[in-house]
Amino acid sequence: MYPYSKSVSPAVRTHLEAQNAFLNDVSKSIFNSFQQFSNLNMQLAQTLLEETTIAGQQLLTADQHPDVAAVASRAQPVADKLRAYQQHISRLAADTQVDLSRVTEEHVKETTQTANALAQEVARTSAEDSERNIQKQEESIRQFTDPFNKNNGKRGNSGNTVHAAGASMQSGSGGNAQGGSPESGKNSGKPA
Template sequence: MYPFSQSVTPAVRTHLDAQTAFMNDMSKSLFQSFQQMCNLNIQLVQTLLEETALAGQQILTADRQTEVLSAAASRAQPTTEKLRAYQQHISRLAADAQVELARVTEEHVQTTTRTARQLADEVARTASEETQRGLRQGQDTLQRFVDPFAAGNGQDRGQDRAQGSAGTQGAGVAQPGNIQRPDGSQASKTAH
């Protein structure tokens, strides 16, 4: 059903295990970084909603226009500082994520490289063996094509030649003292 062998060689298995462990650790690190980024975004949105609600409440409860303007201006400064702190948190999270990914890569690169090298060596060895086997089969096929009767050993060829010459002698070849008739039969000469 499948054109490939069902057995998996040890080199393939160890390389796949190393690659799987590397990908698992990388995805774990990426998802942790993504989770931290989502938490930071949720926290920012909650803070901004609270600030907006407080500013809206102050504006609605203000009696004069100057109080409305001062309430809006007093909320602008803390919001700017919060956005600046958010930007710093994002930069820190990005740096932490980069450090974590570098650590995971460094941790797995030696194992993955070693298993990849072993797999490449095994593939090269197997390919070399298959190439040699194919060359031998090609040479055998070519030899059979060049000399189709060489399938047996030398004794078979000698027997075939001996049978061929005996068959030729008995198959109507004129021998001394015999006369060949036009119909292929032989008549012996008699001395009168």
């Protein structure tokens, strides 16, 4: 019906087409109802204009005193026509409701099926994407930790050497901090 890009999946395409068909049928039904309503209003306006014209002509062509009964007799058909108009509108509203129900019933099954297919495809796609993302994260973690594991043996020996040198420096500096030499640290405990 409409050209879709190649990235759009078939489930999305069928669901959009089903929704489009449903909305087209609903809009046709509503527009038909509005057209009938407009025709009904035009008929009423035309009828009222004709009745008013006839009543005006009778009043103008009457002899000296217009007959009140003749004018009142013209009012009764207008009231009947308004009552008939109201009945037509009620019938039109009921027919529109029935037509909308029919259109909805026709499209509900297909739209529900396409929506379910789309939901299943989205769930499957999201599960696949989640699995791919988890695998990428695990691979990134492995790549991040692998260099440390490969160098761990080298680093462990050199790290121990550095640690041992640091420990000897601390013990030497501890004596220097108190008096400059280890012996001065011993003498510093005695009163001078």
